[in-house]
Amino acid sequence: GQQVMQIPQYQHVQEGEDFTTYCNSSTTLSNIQWYKQRPGGHPVFLIQLVKSGEVKKQKRLTFQFGEAKKNSSLHITATQTTDVGTYFCAGPGGNTPLVFGKGTRLSVIA
Amino acid sequence: DTGVSQNPRHKITKRGQNVTFRCDPISEHNRLYWYRQTLGQGPEFLTYFQNEAQLEKSRLLSDRFSAERPKGSFSTLEIQRTEQGDSAMYLCASSLGRTFFRGMNTEAFFGQGTRLTVV
Numbered sequence: 001g002q003q004v005m006q007i008p009q010y011q012h013v014q015e016g017e018d019f020t021t022y023c024n025s026s027t028t029l030s031n032i033q034w035y036k037q038r039p040g041g042h043p044v045f046l047i048q049l050v051k052s053g054e055v056k057k058q059k060r061l062t063f064q065f066g067e068a069k070k071n072s073s074l075h076i077t078a079t080q081t082t083d084v085g086t087y088f089c090a091g092p093g094g095n096t097p098l099v100f101g102k103g104t105r106l107s108v109i110a
Numbered sequence: 111d112t113g114v115s116q117n118p119r120h121k122i123t124k125r126g127q128n129v130t131f132r133c134d135p136i137s138e139h140n141r142l143y144w145y146r147q148t149l150g151q152g153p154e155f156l157t158y159f160q161n162e163a164q165l166e167k168s169r170l171l172s173d174r175f176s177a178e179r180p181k182g183s184f185s186t187l188e189i190q191r192t193e194q195g196d197s198a199m200y201l202c203a204s205s206l207g208r209t210f211f212r213g214m215n216t217e218a219f220f221g222q223g224t225r226l227t228v229v
Contacts, residue, residue, distance in 0.1 A: 042220040043220050097158070097215045100153045100154075
C-alpha cells in the first residue's frame, strides 16, 4: 500500500537551533496529519492539513502542505528540551485512512 | 469518558499461548484502529473498523491475528499461537470518520498501548 516517507530518521540539535522534518508521498494525499510521541508515550495529534499549499502555525511549530499535496514539512524554531520526541506524519494509504511514516526522532542537547 | 483505554497495559506470555487485548475508544468515535509498534519504528497499521465493520486488514497480518468490534463500541485483538516476533507495543486509536469517504479523518486519539512480551 501507499506509504509516506520521512526524512531524516534522526536529528540531534543544540537547544535553540531550528529543526525540520520532511514527509513525502508518491501519490497525492487528501490530507496529512502530524503526531508527536514522547519517549515512553503514545502518539499525540498535532495538526491536520487539507488544502494545497496550506501553512499552519502553532507557537514555534510551522506546518506546510505542498502545492501538489505530495509532501509536507514540520519546522520547529528555536528548539527546547520539551520538543524531544519522535515526530510522525500520517495520511491515507490505499483503503486505510491513516498510515504512519517511520518518524523523525529529535534529540535536543541543552 | 476521557480518552481511549487499553487493557491490559502489559502482558507477558509464553510462546504458543493465545492472548487477547481490549480497547475502549472514545464513545462517540466511529473509527477504531489497531497498530503495532516496535522500538524505533512508526506505528504499523494492523486493521481498522468503522462502527462494527472491519474495513481493512493489513496484508502483513497473519491469520493468527483477529480483531472484533461486535457492537461498534469496544474492540478486541486476539493473537493465537504467539511467537517471539509478536513482541511489541499494540496501540489502539479512535477517531471520527466520514462514512462514505475512507480517506478523510479527524484527529486520532491513541490509548496508552498494551506491551506484549513473548518469552
